[in-house]
Every structure is written in C-alpha cells, then in structure tokens.
Amino acid sequence: xxxxxxxxxxxxxxxxxxxxxxxxxxxxxxxxxxxxxxxxxxxxxxxxxxxxxxxxxxxxxxxxxxxxxxxxxxxxxxxxxxxxxxxxxxxxxxxxxxxxxxxxxxxxxxxxxxxxxxxxxxxxxxxxxxxxxxxxxxxxxxxxxxxxxxxxxxxxxxxxxxxxxxxxxxxxxxxxxxxxxxxxxxxxxx
Amino acid sequence: xxxxxxxxxxxxxxxxxxxxxxxxxxxxxxxxxxxxxxxxxxxxxxxxxxxxxxxxxxxxxxxxxxxxxxxxxxxxxxxxxxxxxxxxxxxxxxxxxxxxxxxxxxxxxxxxxxxxxxxxxxxxxxxxxxxxxxxxxxxxxxxxxxxxxxxxxxxxxxxxxxxxxxxxxxxxxxxxxxxxxxxxxxxxxxxxxxxxxxxxxxxxxxxxxxxxxxxxxxxxxxxxxxxxxxxxxxxxxxxxxxxxxxxxxxxxxxxxxxxxxxxxxxxxxxxxxxxxxxx
Numbered sequence: 342x343x344x345x346x347x348x349x350x351x352x353x354x355x356x357x358x359x360x361x362x363x364x365x366x367x368x369x370x371x372x373x374x375x376x377x378x379x380x381x382x383x384x385x386x387x388x389x390x391x392x393x394x395x396x397x398x399x400x401x402x403x404x405x406x407x408x409x410x411x412x413x414x415x416x417x418x419x420x421x422x423x424x425x426x427x428x429x430x431x432x433x434x435x436x437x438x439x440x441x442x443x444x445x446x447x448x449x450x451x452x453x454x455x456x457x458x459x460x461x462x463x464x465x466x467x468x469x470x471x472x473x474x475x476x477x478x479x480x481x482x483x484x485x486x487x488x489x490x491x492x493x494x495x496x497x498x499x500x501x502x503x504x505x506x507x508x509x510x511x512x513x514x515x516x517x518x519x520x521x522x523x524x525x526x527x528x529x530x531x
Numbered sequence: 532x533x534x535x536x537x538x539x540x541x542x543x544x545x546x547x548x549x550x551x552x553x554x555x556x557x558x559x560x561x562x563x564x565x566x567x568x569x570x571x572x573x574x575x576x577x578x579x580x581x582x583x584x585x586x587x588x589x590x591x592x593x594x595x596x597x598x599x600x601x602x603x604x605x606x607x608x609x610x611x612x613x614x615x616x617x618x619x620x621x622x623x624x625x626x627x628x629x630x631x632x633x634x635x636x637x638x639x640x641x642x643x644x645x646x647x648x649x650x651x652x653x654x655x656x657x658x659x660x661x662x663x664x665x666x667x668x669x670x671x672x673x674x675x676x677x678x679x680x681x682x683x684x685x686x687x688x689x690x691x692x693x694x695x696x697x698x699x700x701x702x703x704x705x706x707x708x709x710x711x712x713x714x715x716x717x718x719x720x721x722x723x724x725x726x727x728x729x730x731x732x733x734x735x736x737x738x739x740x741x742x743x744x745x746x747x748x749x750x751x752x753x754x755x756x757x758x759x760x761x762x763x764x765x766x767x768x769x770x771x772x773x774x775x776x777x778x779x780x781x782x783x784x785x786x787x788x789x790x791x792x793x794x795x796x797x798x799x800x801x802x803x804x805x806x807x808x809x810x
Contacts, residue, residue: 364579364669365586367661369594371797374732376661394541401548405555409575410658412696412703413665413711416568417555424548428541461664467556472664474710475730483663 344508351505352387352399359383360406370490375483377490378453379498380407384423385452385491386502388430389445391509396427403427414469422460426452449495454488573698576669580701584657584671649766651685651803652676657701659799666709666731667692670802673700681764683805689770689793690714690757691802702804706796707735707771715740715758716771716790719749723758726771726790734775737788749777749788766807 359379367376380403388396404420411419430452438444461480464472473480559568654676658669672678674697684691684704692712695705705712712728716737724737737755753774759767772790779786 361582361586362590363661364583364658366590366594366597368659369590369597374730375663378661378663392541394544397541397545397548401552404552407662409572409579410669411662411665412572412667413705413709415556415559416572417552417559421549421552421556424545424552428545432541457663464664468560471711475664475733479730479733487663 348506348509352502352509353402355501355505356380356383356399356403356406359403360410363407364410372486372490373482375486375490377494378407378456378487379494380404380419381423381426381453381456381487382449382491382494382498383502384427384456385430385449386445386495386499387506388427388432388452389434389448389499390503390506391431392435393428393431395506395509396429396431397424398427400424400427413471414464415467418464418467418469419460422456422463426456426459429455445499446492446495449491450488453491454484457484457487569696573696573701577673577698577700580657580669580671583669584655587657650806652678652806654678654702654802654804656799656802660706663731666706666712666728666796667695667703668706668799668802670702670704670804671700672804673698673702675699677806678702678804679808681808683765683769683807685769685803685805686794686799686801688795689772690765691794691796691799693764694804704802704804707792708733708796714765714771715760715763716755717758717767718755719753723760724755724788726755731796735772735790735792737774737790739785739788749774749786751775751777754793755790762809764809766805 363379367379370377384396384400384403387399391399400423401420404423405417407419407423408414408416430448434448438448441447458480461472464470555568558566562569652672654670654672656668657671660667660669670678670684678694678697680694680697682694684693690707692704692706692709695703697703706728707714707726708728708731710728710730714726716724716726718724718737718739723740725740726735726737729736751774755771755774757763757765757767757769757771759765770793772792774788775791776789777786
C-alpha cells in the first residue's frame with residue numbers, strides 16, 4: 342500500500358476517533374456551558390500541515406462527521422463551514438503567515454473562533470435562523486471559549502495529526518513535523 | 532507553472548467540496564427531517580450507538596473528573612446547598628407522607644390523566660450533546676422500543692424535554708433550555724403561560740398567554756407545572772421549573788418571569804420517555 346493511501350487511512354481513523362471522543366467526552370468539558378470542538382481543531386491542523394487542499398478535504402469530512410450527530414441543522418452545514426476554514430487556514434499558512442513558535446496555537450484560536458461565527462452566519466443565510474435565537478452574547482462566548490479550548494489542545498492534536506498525515510501529498514509539500522511542531526518550511530508562494 | 536497548476540487544482544477541489552456541501556444542505560433542509568439523508572443520519576446514529584455507549588462508559592470517569600475540576604467552586608456551593616436541602620427534606624418527609632396519602636385519594640377520584648399512569652420507557656443517555664448550538668441529548672432507545680417524535684421526556688424532578696427525532700435504536704431529545712423548545716405552563720389565578728428556552732446556561736422565559744384575566748401574581752421560588760390544555764405537547768402537572776426572577780417593567784401590564792429548570796440538565800444519565808401524544 343502506498344504511503345499516500347496509508348496516510349489517508351490514518352487521517353480517516355483520526356477523524357473517527359475524534360468524533361467518538363467529541364460525542365462521548367465533549368459535553369463533560371464544558372466551560373461556562375461551552376464545549377470544545379475537536380473536529381474543527383483537526384481541520385485547522387490539517388490546513389497548517391498540508392495546505393489549503395488538505396485543509397478543505399479534512400474539513401469537509403470532519404464537518405460531515407460532526408453533522409451526523411446534529412439534529413437541528415441540515416447535513417452539510419458543518420462540512421461547508423469546516424471546509425472553508427480548513428482551506429483558508431491552509432492558504433494563509435502557505436502564503437501569509439510567518440513561522441513562529443506560537444503559530445499553531447494562534448491559528449487554532451483564530452480558526453476556531455472564525456469557524457463558530459461562520460457556522461452561525463452561513464446557517465442564517467441558509468435559513469437556519471434558530472442559531473441566532475440564543476443571542477449575540479452566547480455566540481461571542483461560544484467563539485471565545487471554543488477558541489481557547491482549541492488553543493490549549495492545539496499542540497497535542499497537531500502532533501497527532503502530523504503523525505497521521507506523514508507520507509501524504511500535503512505533508513510532503515509542507516515538510517515533516519519537527520520536534521512535535523509543524524515544519525518551519527513554507528509552501529511555495531502562489 | 533507548477534505553482535499555477537497546484538493553485539488551480541486547490542480552487543477546483545474547494546469549489547467541488549463547497550458545491551457538494553451546499554447540495555447536501557439544500558436536500559436535507561428541503562426534506563424536513565425525512566428522506567434519504569435523514570435515513571443515513573439515523574443509520575449512522577444506530578450503528579454508532581453501541582460504540583458510543585462503550586466509549587461513554589469508559590470515558591465517563593475522566594469526564595466526571597474534568598467536570599469536577601472545571602466546576603470546583605460551584606460544586607462546593609452546590610454541595611452545601613444540597614446538605615441544607617437534605618435537612619429541610621428530612622423535616623418535611625413525615626408531614627409529606629400523610630399529605631401524599633390524602634392527595635392520592637383526591638386525585639384518584641378526579642381521574643386526572645397524569646396520575647392515571649402514563650406508561651414510560653427508561654432510557655440511558657449515550658451522547659450528552661457536544662454541540663454549542665443545540666441543546667439535545669441522544670438516548671439509547673428508538674422506534675423499536677415504542678419511542679416516537681414529540682413524546683415528553685422526564686427525569687427525577689420534572690420535565691427534561693421532548694423527543695425531537697428518532698431512529699430504530701436511538702433518539703434525540705431536545706432539552707427544555709433549547710431556544711426552539713416551548714411548553715404551556717399553569718400560572719396563578721387560572722392564567723396560562725408559555726415557558727420558552729433561551730439557551731443552555733440561561734433560565735427559561737415565561738410569556739403570559741391569557742390576557743383577559745388579571746395579571747398573575749407570582750412569587751420567586753414558586754414552581755410551575757405544565758398546563759396540559761388541549762393540543763398541548765405535554766400532559767398536565769409535570770413540574771417544569773422554579774421562578775427565579777419576576778419583575779414588572781414600567782408600562783407593561785404583565786410581569787417578566789424567568790424560570791430555572793427543576794432538573795439539573797448537566798447531570799443527566801437516565802431518563803423516562805412518556806408514551807404519550809397530544810390528544
């Protein structure tokens with residue numbers, strides 16, 4: 342089996358474990374009523390490690406997995422949101438962001454907050470106005486606390502993702518993980 | 532050239548994925564909870580349920596530990612409150628036994644539907660709902676156990692919510708704090724109101740439905756129960772919540788009432804689904 346296929350299988354397994362942990366343990370980790378979102382964090386790590394394309398693919402499947410366990414929003418809304426966030430993070434990583442020790446936690450914070458806001462905004466545009474019923478303060482609280490959770494969990498999850506994605510096309514472009522962090526090499530400018 | 536090709540391919544992939552997601556959203560939103568995508572969701576939920584149940588059992592101690600660590604301050608306060616309540620309940624228990632016997636006799640004579648014994652199905656929660664935008668839990672029984680959408684769900688203390696969607700072996704229960712949830716409640720002075728969810732951590736809001744009667748005079752600490760009127764989604768007399776705040780705004784004839792659910796929604800494990808549907 343080629344390294345690319347193996348990497349895809351490992352990423353699939355990682356997504357499976359992530360959704361299992363998310364649905365089993367996520368609710369117990371609520372701070373001020375807000376739970377972490379592992380699926381968006383895996384998506385951000387994919388974008389950081391593999392670029393825009395990997396971020397989009399992993400985001401789509403991570404979102405679809407999350408959608409399977411939601412009932413009040415249509416299937417595909419999380420997939421759409423995470424796909425866009427993964428692609429955006431990957432594109433920024435490749436073309437704009439400078440290498441820094443705090444890059445992954447910072448990307449996790451910004452990406453997660455953006456994903457929470459984008460989810461509600463896209464939902465509202467697509468007719469899911471109930472997402473706004475809890476009020477603006479709740480939305481801000483969710484975005485901030487989810488983002489803080491992602492910041493805390495970003496380093497371990499990025500290490501696990503880098504292990505899962507080794508050998509994939511995206512990871513080759515970005516380079517192998519160094520010392521548990523994503524490579525310092527950058528994608529070619531576009 | 533290679534860079535251009537890669538960039539072009541990325542845009543192509545992104546466009547395909549966005550279109551695929553939008554197609555799924557459109558199809559699912561138009562099917563209104565029925566159709567192929569809902570079936571797939573139900574089947575995934577059914578297939579995942581045993582694994583989820585096992586993982587939940589294994590990870591529950593970790594979850595409890597983390598919950599305790601994250602909520603240490605409030606747990607101490609809650610512990611003290613519970614101790615005080617135990618003392619109060621012990622004092623009331625002797626008196627309550629006598630009153631209960633008398634009440635049973637009166638209610639039996641009146642043949643009230645709630646007391647006549649609505650059958651219930653005991654269920655276990657397998658997913659406490661990790662979404663921040665919907666307040667729901669997944670339970671381990673579905674249509675094969677007689678559960679249907681719309682049935683009321685209760686726990687020790689009172690109303691928890693109602694069954695939102697159901698598959699063969701699992702069902703989703705929308706909690707009463709969800710903004711989409713509403714239940715008719717009985718207010719003092721023969722008034723009727725609607726208790727509406729606001730959000731996971733916020734109390735419910737009660738709006739007064741009857742305007743021809745004098746505005747109800749409610750007291751903080753008073754408990755409200757379901758009204759059980761015709762076409763109501765719930766049978767009568769299920770405790771819903773305790774009034775935590777009540778105020779009258781200048782120029783408003785009716786009070787603003789907020790209600791805290793009687794059931795601790797953060798500590799749910801087992802529930803009872805009432806085999807009841809609106810008459």
